[in-house]
Amino acid sequence: MNPAHPLGHAPGAPIRSGIPEHGRIPKYYAVKARISALVDELGEGQALPAERDLALRYEVARETVRQALRELLLEGRLRRQGRGTVAAGPKLEQPLSLASYTEGVRRQGRTPGRALISLDRFPCPPALAAEIGAAPGEPAWHMERVLLADEERVGLESTYVSVARVPRLDADFAPDSSFYDYLRDGLGIAFGDADERIETVLATPREALLIGTPPALPMLLIHRLSRDTAGRPLERVRTLYRGDRFSFTTRLAEGSG
CATH class of the missing domain: 1.10.10.10 (Winged helix-like DNA-binding domain superfamily/Winged helix DNA-binding domain)
Structure with a gap:
């Protein structure tokens, strides 16, 4: 045996x-x-x-x-x-926490970066409005950026946020920097908690082209709904990570129940 x-x-x-x-x-x-x-x-x-x-x-x-x-x-x-x-080198370890992508990559001695694909303002549909704390029809931002680690394309991030919460995103924010740092340091908005869901998917042809991978390469997809410290909805984020370049880590503790 x-x-x-x-x-x-x-x-x-x-x-x-x-x-x-x-x-x-x-x-x-x-x-x-x-x-x-x-x-x-x-x-x-x-x-x-x-x-x-x-x-x-x-x-x-x-x-x-x-x-x-x-x-x-x-x-x-x-x-x-x-x-x-x-x-290839070791996979990037991204913590499942409210820490930003920038912080996670820096902790591993890599240089994080982002390349802006688009920043659009549009009337918020009802389903999205509830998720970002806006009224249906109110203006919302959609920001799409390619994620970089040492200039290597490793992911694609879509962020949705109410224009009322971040009115000058198109003027004051540097798209290659951390959005979370901008909210905290520039606007005094602190993150309280978030709900996340992870699944494996294949990128669409457009997404694969932007990330620079073959369409057959498995991706890790994270959906995040964030709230501020007052519990108000803040942002919705959809992030694709290359399955061959990323793993995710978290720390578990015994529950009190």
Whole structure:
């Protein structure tokens, strides 16, 4: 009988490294494991050998190598660079908290940034009005920005907020900076709490183009409804994060009930 945790098993890794119970390992998976070890040796940003060379090295068909590379790309172990493939760095860890994206990226020694796609003012529809504390038909802002980490595009953020709460967003706010810092330091608006929902999705063709990823790449989608310290609705945010570049962390505590 196989032990539950074999000798040498890395904490957090799949038990028996994904080997089926019948013990027969798919050929592509064996190649994937060997390429993954090669990625560890190469280090971040180093180029991987060409598919042809990997096929010769591991004595398999190029399609077998291609399947292994596809999975490693989706998992974020590799990334495309020009016409080649390079070893990717560790995923960015974003805390599930009221801390901003900017704070989360800075904590990991990366440089956060945002690139403005659009800032539009429009009459607020009823469903959105209730979520951002506006009356139906009152003006609202929609701000769309690409999220950057060390100039790499890693996500897409849509923010909805009432014009009455942030009347000079188009004039006073620097779109490449933290919106939360602007609310707190510029307008004296403090965040109280928020509701968040996370799901996995595929980006639309437009979203994939803006983020610079293939449409088949899984995304992590976060919906957030925020309130100020008085409990009043403040903003609605829809953020797409690249599934190959992000993981999310939170800290749990035992409830009092």
